[in-house]
Amino acid sequence: MPDTTFFLSPFFQTRASLPELSMAGDTLAPYHGSEGLGDATMTLEQAALVAQIVGAIVVAATLIYLALQVHQGARQMRSEARQAQLTYDQTGVYKFVDFPELGLIMSKAEPPSFEEKTKLVFWMIGQMRAREYEWLQYKNGAITKESWETYRGVIFFVLGTERGRALWEVTKGYFNADFVAMVADMTKDAPPIDMWDKLHAIK
Structure with missing residues (x-):
């Protein structure tokens, strides 16, 4: 019969190395x-x-x-709005340079011709459309109240004569209703401007 001591000795050695536990009162130590x-x-x-x-x-x-x-972005938008305002105003000024008869058509006592009234009314529409744009930009917060109050003064110039206000009554239906109401509130007690009389009087 072969000798199995060699094969079983590790088992007995391991078993012998374990501590003896008492079944009566010893407890297993917790595993750490x-x-x-x-x-x-x-x-x-x-x-x-x-x-x-x-x-x-x-x-x-x-x-x-x-x-x-x-x-x-808001600053950029306000800057672009101011640049657009300046461009519109300069365009309106240059129209008077290119067509100085507009001032005469607006202020002369005798009734203008149909051609003259056509020139004046379309110039006025362009100027009032620019003011409408600026007013909408102000309502949307793109420009400040101070900027709008500066630019809206042009309305007193455009509608500064009885002829100008009569032409506005004809064309105001093509504009924003709230803008038209604002213009009416602005100009209801404003007298006609005397700039044209002063210009005629200059020697």
């Missing part, structure tokens, strides 16, 4: 093989907290960036 898991759990919690803080910082930075972009 995962003593390091407590530290690992705390590290994960800390990492999660750090991730939350970093996420909050990123969100705050994003909101600040978007706010700056919106502010810059």
